[in-house]
Amino acid sequence: MKAAPSKFLTSLLSKCCNTALWESIEGDLAELFFLDLKKKGKRKAQVNYFLNALAFLRYHRLRKKQNSKTPNNMALIKNYLKVSFRDLKRNKTFAAINLFGLIAGMTVSLLMFQYVLFETSFDDFNKDANRIYRVINDRFQNGELVQHGAITYPTIGPTMKADFPEIEAYTRMTYSGSNFINYQNEVFRTGDYLIADEYCFSIFDYEIIKGQKESCLDAAFKMVLTRRFAEKLIKKGENVTDLIGQPIHFNYEKPFMITGIMENPPANSHLQFEFITSYKSFIAIAGEGADNSWEWSDFYHYVKLKEGVNTEAISSKLEDFGKRYFKEGEVSGGDEKFSLQPLNEVHLDDSMEYEIGVVTDGKTVWLMLYIAIFIIVIAWINYINLNTSRAIQRAKEVGIRKSVGAHKSQIIRQSFTETLLLNFIALVSSIGLVLVFQPIFNRLTGLDLSMSIILTSSVWGIPFLILLIGIFLIALALVALYPAMLVTRFSTQDILKGSLSLKGEIVWLRKGMVVFQFTLAVILITATIAIARQIEFMLNRDLGVDVDNTMVVYGPVMTNWDSTFINKIDLFKKSLSSLSGIERATFSNRVPGMGMGRIFQVTSKADPEANNLTSNFMNVDHEFSELYGLEFITGRDFEFTDHNIDGDKVRNLVINESALPLLKFNTPESAIGQTINFWNKDWTIIGVIKDFHQQSLHKEIEPVFLIPYYDTGNNFSIKFSSMVTPALVEAVEKRYDQYFPGNYFDYYFLTDEIKGLYDNDVRVNRVSNVFAALSIIIAVLGLYGLVMITLIRKTKEIGIRKVLGANMGQLLATLGKEFILLVFIAVLVGAPVSYLALMEWKAEFAYSINIGAGLILFSSFLLILISVITIGFQTKKITGNNPVESLRWE
């Protein structure tokens, strides 16, 4: 048996052990190994060798001594710190440039980390989050995608569960927007709420305060309240849990029983709601279709896969699933494709139509993070550049240190101390600044963020804080290493002789980094201006619909539908328009800015081939077009007689321009009087209106049908002739209460709501303004510092040039051209990159400003201008000196 102690371990240990004792240690270990080998066999011997070897490291006596016999590191560190501080004090400009950049970069990064951590933490509170998926549904007609939605049919969940053994559980739900309830004879307006089945709590880990997780939603007319909604209902001295067993009345004869109280959904839950009513009640009210329809798609499904299930395998099976049940359009009018969206991707994907949860544009989230990191990188580049440039000035110090016996590692340590000191000061200051700016930042993002998210989050299973410190230290090591290595490379003789110059490689690196900084600056300026202009465009564009001075009042949902309903609405509207200051009122299920419902099985009689078409629809009354200023191309508007209390008798409709090609009409005129079919009956087109923007400019204009249906859930829009006064609102409320007793009067103004559609864009714009400004300031400050160092070195040259008669302009041209050239190169690199980025970003908007080359030219010019001013300013300062002074300069 040939066995020997592990060579690797031995050599490792030899590096750690006291050199004088090493031979005896190595010998003893070897002897023990061979003894073990004889007695206990190879494996055991090796294990023992390892343990024995390791045990030697316990004793400091047996370890290698540090490089000096009497270690006096403290004194040296003190000296490093002292010298570092002196250097900072002596070169206030550089200290200021570096600190400003680092503090700004770190502050912005810390805030952005909070934001990104929060946005990426959505739905993590569910302990099986990585196995939970949402079923999403793409709908195709004639090979074209007509809907990419989060909604689907109520049968999907149960059928999938039966068909796929991989699915452990599912839950089926839908939601309702604001509604009104009556609790103990008081009417309350609710926020959004969920209608979910009894499996809801086995998929989502919401915390239940009181009630049975399994049974609180398992029958009709049960409901679970969140703490925040329960707190609205309780009287003084009551506990939220006292509500269990109490009845709540909706606009339905049977009351709902409160069977559970839960904590509010966590802020990072994509589902936000005030309460959950049981799905079985929805079936009881809306009919069996809510349980077994293959055509009614207003439902959301979440499935939990069994552990270890391969999602790709199930995805391919889903394709067959769609074909099997929907027979390529025969069932629902569409070719249905299903896929699974991982739960933790739901929040960061805002591409889904008919979204149930809180979603945001994931790209924006990551972009913010990248930009924050760019800023700190720009600041670190400044540090490296300024330090390498000053290396020559500080070389004397290094030369002296070396000649009195400093070791190379000590020189490097000095350099590291300086970097650490500066970054540490910056870090402490930026933590202070974060605390100061936190409220402003929270207002900007509309989130409740704090430093605690940085302390408590973890990424890839590692605490984020540790990750952050690790990355920070690595970055610092890189930042500190380069100037340090550079300094040690100088030969002591050269330094002390003063015949030192930077080598080409260093100069190139420095130039490269300047170019990099300014490239980022060009991109950021372009992006900022583009975003700002796009937002201005969106806020001011003529939407084709007049939303000024319009108030929206929630409909009388507590009033029952009966034969007098339409008349009652009409009388109410008439009584409003009789008030001075009110022009008119309308009653519709959508107002501008809202999404619309879709009809999937439209058939046009104009072309027998044209069936299974998809259009949006809105239920409106005969004053809708008038109030919102929709223009008729041809045909007529609705009249009062187009409405009917019997829905079956409602047969007329108005379409928009975009619906013409869909229905295969060549001209608007040819559509008038034509019949189309959907919802199992024929409809006659009586008018065609011009296209208008029902939704935000992120979205394309789609075909729209206006249908003269009434419903208790419709809302009133009231148009004022000028500004709204509180007295007018009060007058409206009085009439509302008079016509619709037992309802809750609530309203909002449409212009605010429309602006709200662009909240996210406005927010991104504000943040990008700050980012762009910071990055430019930091980059320009770096340039300023660099020019300053260069010019100081050239003081003599400047003096000589002046003596020989050079004027200011010539000096500027000669001395500044090197730097201007760098900025030009940066612009050349940055411009195409910005252009591509801009085109990509523009694709996000269906309607965008016409931007491109001009804007990029402008931002490039702006940056060059700023740089020229900076360089000019600095040159002027130095060249303004008396040449006698400069020539005396050493």
Next chain:
Amino acid sequence: MKGTNLGELEEIVLLVVANLFDNAYGILIKQEIEEKCNRTITISTVHNVLQRLNEKDYLESRYSDPTPERGGKRKLLFRVTKAGQAALETSRSMRENLWSGIPKVAFDQ
């Protein structure tokens, strides 16, 4: 250097080195302690104690000739110095002194 009194393990090692006169080195000391004192001890601990005693000048050391069973490495051999001997004797007399002072009744059954 800290106090000159001997720790328990130090005393044992010192005595074992004296026992093994001129042959005392790491492994042998370890085996001797394991055998005579009926306790286990790791080789690193032996080295550590030897080093501590060396620093206190109770031991002196020299290298032997290379030996094949140790992969050709030399042994570091230890011998007790005069100071070591004195320390052992002090320790012993101190113990005896204390033993003799114990009244008979104290240990009666």
